Amino acid sequence: xxxxxxxxxxxxxxxxxxxxxxxxxxxxxxxxxxxxxxxxxxxxxxxxxxxxxxxxxxxxxxxxxxxxxxxxxxxxxxxxxxxxxxxxxxxxxxxxxxxxxxxxxxxxxxxxxxxxxxxxxxxxxxxxxxxxxxxxxxxxxxxxxxxxx
Numbered sequence: 001x002x003x004x005x006x007x008x009x010x011x012x013x014x015x016x017x018x019x020x021x022x023x024x025x026x027x028x029x030x031x032x033x034x035x036x037x038x039x040x041x042x043x044x045x046x047x048x049x050x051x052x053x054x055x056x057x058x059x060x061x062x063x064x065x066x067x068x069x070x071x072x073x074x075x076x077x078x079x080x081x082x083x084x085x086x087x088x089x090x091x092x093x094x095x096x097x098x099x100x101x102x103x104x105x106x107x108x109x110x111x112x113x114x115x116x117x118x119x120x121x122x123x124x125x126x127x128x129x130x131x132x133x134x135x136x137x138x139x140x141x142x143x144x145x146x147x148x149x
Contacts, residue, residue, distance in 0.1 A: 001052040013094045018103035020128040034115040038074040099131045
């Protein structure tokens with residue numbers, strides 16, 4: 001299965017997700033680890049699409065997500081930079097483009113090492129809190145802890 005850039009843009013607009021989580025990690029300089037990821041989930045009957053995306057983006061993994069759903073995930077920073085470059089050259093058409101641009105800013109901040117200090121981490125968390133539509137109480141709690149400490 002060969003994928004065209006336009007097809008990938010349309011498919012990711014409908015099925016993709018740019019997500020950033022932050023976890024406590026005492027060994028990290030700021031005490032937290034930033035975990036950006038690009039994810040596409042499909043039912044097992046369409047797993048070939050996920051493997052085609054893996055070939056298209058030259059990276060990532062395909063693994064079981066939940067029950068008969070599989071996920072194509074990219075967490076490697078260099079690979080995420082390549083994905084960001086792709087979507088800058090081939091913009092998403094939906095509101096997902098707004099989330100993508102915040103995601104890209106987080107990737108650029110991480111590339112500059114900003115995730116390793118409290119101020120940069122707060123900036124990353126502020127951006128992550130503006131992404132997607134769900135409440136993020138754990139992220140809000142980390143933000144408050146950084147503001148206090």
